Amino acid sequence: xxxxxxxxxxxxxxxxxxxxxxxxxxxxxxxxxxxxxxxxxxxxxxxxxxxxxxxxxxxxxxxxxxxxxxxxxxxxxxxxxxxxxxxxxxxxxxxxxxxxxxxxxxxxxxxxxxxxxxxxxxxxxxxxxxxxxxxxxxxxxxxxxxxxxxxxxxxxxxxxxxxxxxxxxxxxxxxxxxxxxxxxxxxxxxxxxxxxxxxxxxxxxxxxxxxxxxxxxxxxxxxxxxxxxxxxxxxxxxxxxxxxxxxxxxxxxxxxxxxxxxxxxxxxxxxxxxxxxxxxxxxxxxxxxxxxxxxxxxxxxxxx
Numbered sequence: 001x002x003x004x005x006x007x008x009x010x011x012x013x014x015x016x017x018x019x020x021x022x023x024x025x026x027x028x029x030x031x032x033x034x035x036x037x038x039x040x041x042x043x044x045x046x047x048x049x050x051x052x053x054x055x056x057x058x059x060x061x062x063x064x065x066x067x068x069x070x071x072x073x074x075x076x077x078x079x080x081x082x083x084x085x086x087x088x089x090x091x092x093x094x095x096x097x098x099x100x101x102x103x104x105x106x107x108x109x110x111x112x113x114x115x116x117x118x119x120x121x122x123x124x125x126x127x128x129x130x131x132x133x134x135x136x137x138x139x140x141x142x143x144x145x146x147x148x149x150x151x152x153x154x155x156x157x158x159x160x161x162x163x164x165x166x167x168x169x170x171x172x173x174x175x176x177x178x179x180x181x182x183x184x185x186x187x188x189x190x191x192x193x194x195x196x197x198x199x200x201x202x203x204x205x206x207x208x209x210x211x212x213x214x215x216x217x218x219x220x221x222x223x224x225x226x227x228x229x230x231x232x233x234x235x236x237x238x239x240x241x242x243x244x245x246x247x248x249x250x251x252x253x254x255x256x257x258x259x260x261x262x263x264x265x266x267x268x269x270x271x272x273x274x275x276x277x278x279x280x281x282x283x284x285x286x287x288x289x290x291x292x293x294x295x296x297x298x299x300x301x302x303x304x
Contacts (some may be wrong), residue, residue: 016068018077021063025084031131032302035063035071035091040282044117047090049288049299054180056302068093072103079106090302094241095176108300111250118241120292121285122248127153129288130252134275135259140145141268147256148266152197156251159198160244166205168239169211169230173223185242187211192243194250196258245281252277 025033034045039280042062047055067073075091078084091109093100094116100109114120123240128146131137167188172179181187188211189213203211209218233239258266 012070014073014077017035017065018075018081021078022083024061024063028063030059030293031059032056032283033063033089034060035065035074035089037065037068037071037093039064039116040090043198044286045210047283048291048295051287052291052296053299053304055304059303059304068096069101072101073207074110075106076103081110081240087102088179089128090298097172110295113292113294114237114241115239116241118245119237119239120289121282123185124150125151125290126288128276133238134270134273135255135267136166136271136273137267139269145267149196152266153251155197156199156247156288157236159262160247162197164192164239164243164247165235166218167201167208168235168243169227170208170218170223171240172230172233173218173226176226177222179218180210180215181218184212184240189242189246192246192250194254195248196251196254199247199251230270249277249281 016153016259021033021035036045037040042064046057046062049060053295060164065074071091071093075086075089078086084107089108091106093109095112096115100111103109112120123131127150129148131149171181171188173179188203188208191207193200193202205220209220209223212218236244255266255274256275256277258264261270262268262270
C-alpha cells in the first residue's frame with residue numbers, strides 16, 4: 001500500500017469521521033444536525049427547511065459528510081455512541097442505483113424517493129413557475145408562449161431519454177456490478193448540452209465506456225446484459241439526477257438567450273430578464289418544486 005493510500009484510508013477511518021463530526025458539532029452552536037452527502041445537498045435541504053419548517057432553521061446545522069457511505073457510516077457510529085445521541089441527528093441520502101447499500105432502514109435516515117434530490121427539481125411545475133416569474137410570461141402573449149415551451153419541454157424530455165440512455169445504463173451497470181469508474185461529473189456531464197427543444201450529447205457509446213471505466217473501458221456486452229432491468233426504470237425519477245439537472249439548466253439557458261434576442265424564435269417578444277439558470281439554481285428550483293410528502297413528514301420530526 002502506498003503512503004498516499006494509507007493516509008487516505010486513515011482520514012476515512014471510523015475514528016477520523018467521528019472526530020471531525022464531534023469537532024463540527026462542538027463549534028456549530030446549534031443543537032440539531034443534518035447529515036448530508038455533499039455541498040449541493042447542504043443547499044437543497046437548507047432550502048427545504050426554510051420552506052417547510054422555517055422556525056426550526058435556527059436550531060439546525062447541516063454537515064457535509066462527503067458521500068453517501070459516510071452518512072450511513074456516521075449514522076451507525078452515532079447509534080452506538082455514548083458521547084452523543086442519535087436523537088439530535090437527521091440523516092439524508094440519495095436512493096441512487098443502490099438504495100440503502102445493505103443497511104437496515106432507520107427512522108433517522110431519509111432516502112429520496114427518486115434517484116437523487118436533483119430529479120425532484122426538473123418538472124413541468126418548476127418550468128411553468130420560472131416562465132411566469134423569471135421569464136416574464138405574464139402579458140397578453142403568456143398563454144401562447146407557455147404552451148409552446150411546455151410542448152418543447154416534452155420534446156426535450158424525449159431527447160434526454162434517447163441520448164442519455166446508454167450513459168445512465170453504464171452508471172447503473174457500474175453500481176450493480178461494483179465496477180470502479182471515473183467521476184461521472186468530470187467524464188460524462190461536460191458532454192451534455194441543450195437547445196430550447198432537445199438535449200445534445202457529444203459522446204458515442206464507445207466514448208462513454210472508455211471514459212467511464214477507470215481501470216479499463218467498460219465491457220459493452222456486459223453493460224447491455226442489464227438493459228432489460230434498466231428499462232423498467234423511470235428516466236425522470238430513477239436515472240442519474242445530475243445528468244438530468246445539467247440538461248435542464250442548459251435548456252433554460254437556451255430559453256433565456258431566445259427571450260433576450262431581438263428576434264426571438266420561441267417567445268413572442270423580447271423581454272429583459274435578470275434570472276441566470278446557472279446561478280443558485282438549486283435553491284431557486286427547490287422553492288418551486290413539488291416536494292415529496294415523506295420529506296415533509298420527516299422534517300416535521302425536527303423540534304422547534
